[in-house]
Amino acid sequence: MQLDFFPSRTLTLYLAKMFVVRILAVLVMLVLVLMALDLLSATGRILTPEGNGQAEILKYVGLRIPMLISRFLPYSVLLATLITLVTLNQNSEVVAMKAAGLSAHQVLAPLLLTAAVVAVISFAFNERVVTRANATLKAWEAVEYGPIPEDSGIRSNVYLSDGNNILTAATLVGRGENIRLENVTWYERAPGGIIRQQVEAKSATYAGPGWRLENPERFDVGSAETQKLDELVVAEELTPEQIDLQSVDPDGQSFWELAETIDAFEAIGMRTSELRAKWWHRLSGPLSALLMPLLGSVAAFGLARSGQLFVRAIIGMALGFAYFVVDNAALAMGSFGGYPPFLAAWAPFFLFLLVGETVLIRTEE
Structure with missing residues (x-):
């Protein structure tokens, strides 16, 4: 018994x-x-x-x-x-x-x-x-909490790295070359990590290569001067494919989808510990x-x-x-x-x- x-x-x-x-x-x-x-x-x-x-x-x-x-x-x-x-x-x-x-x-x-x-x-x-x-x-x-765009690829609080520089966006809509970033901030940093320039723009689209900021406002940290521009292309080495991977939300993916994402990250040599x-x-x-x-x-x-x-x-x-x-x-x-x-x-x-x-x-x- x-x-x-x-x-x-x-x-x-x-x-x-x-x-x-x-x-x-x-x-x-x-x-x-x-x-x-x-x-x-x-x-x-x-x-x-x-x-x-x-x-x-x-x-x-x-x-x-x-x-x-x-x-x-x-x-x-x-x-x-x-x-x-x-x-x-x-x-x-x-x-x-x-x-x-x-x-x-x-x-x-x-x-x-x-x-x-x-x-x-x-x-x-x-x-x-x-x-x-x-x-x-x-x-x-x-x-x-407004109308959700029909494109299901919308993501929020996107953080992207381009070498030593950083590109952030409040929202990301679309995939591939049709990606559109909203409320964008570009940080150009020195090799030691010190920010040299900060550029803010309402939106950014793919310029092939790079990302075109619309009506950006650039702040130079060294001279403490602010300058408004018509447009500016940044992050020329950041491709749409890299953005699709870097902006992945693991909480919104199933067990099998997350496994495929991890394999894709490892294939291009990106860090996968968190995922x-x-x-x-x-x-x-x-x-x-x-x-x-x-x-x-x-x-x-x-x-x-x-x-x-x-x-x-x-x-x-x-x-x-x-x-x-x-x-x-x-x-x-x-x-x-x-x-x-x-x-x-x-x-x-x-x-x-x-x-x-x-x-x-x-x-x-």
Whole structure:
């Protein structure tokens, strides 16, 4: 019986159903509260363009909710784990299961199985819904919640490098030679990184080679003089193909599209640490739901009347939130090149998997 992790079909369904109901309840509560708080700050900007109204607010809600679900689903699994296990402990159901011969791992097995199903659903939801919502929302924000151009290539906050110089744009529309940059700033820098000239323009188009700035205003740092020009061509070595790659938004691409982008970056010798870390995290992120029953399991055991149940629940919550802190820190380090991308994405998962197993075995098994 000790090697059979699901000795009772009835018990497995009972625990899985209880767990799923609590996950959904916590997730709905978190999303509603966070969506309401988000609308308090975003509604004014959404209604600023002429003609925007309730339909645009509902559109914003429809785009933001998938992102909130994706981000807070692991938190919901953690909180649902604690609520489920504390309830079972208080009702002496854990004592009854252990008296029937079930080990701690057998008690948690239905929750782990449910969490694994949630992880698979989360991955599919991220790929099919969240990436598209992310791309659409960023495009809408780039035009300040106005009409989105029919060209789906619109991107915002573009940062491009041309050797030692930098070209930035608030928005980018189109692809290839039809690219148009809006609210452009060109920084001409000396070899040491010191800015020599700063040029601002409302738009820029491809001049073949280079990028033609329309009615630019040039500021010379050395002489502190400002000069208005009819046009100016800059970044002659920056091609449309390079811009298409440099302006990629990994959050708006699916798992397979991001893999193709990474291959394209590597083919031209560009740095891919940040993209590869996010690519690996597309797998390890949803799997974090699988850790939550294990990290929160400390709340399941120990007699409720001993007075330590609340302390155990706090410990479980602390372990769960510690994972999210370490995971975000490791991902940031991987993006900056401090950790190898694979290690940045997977090290927190395996570290806390070992921590959860160690705590469970040493205290309960």
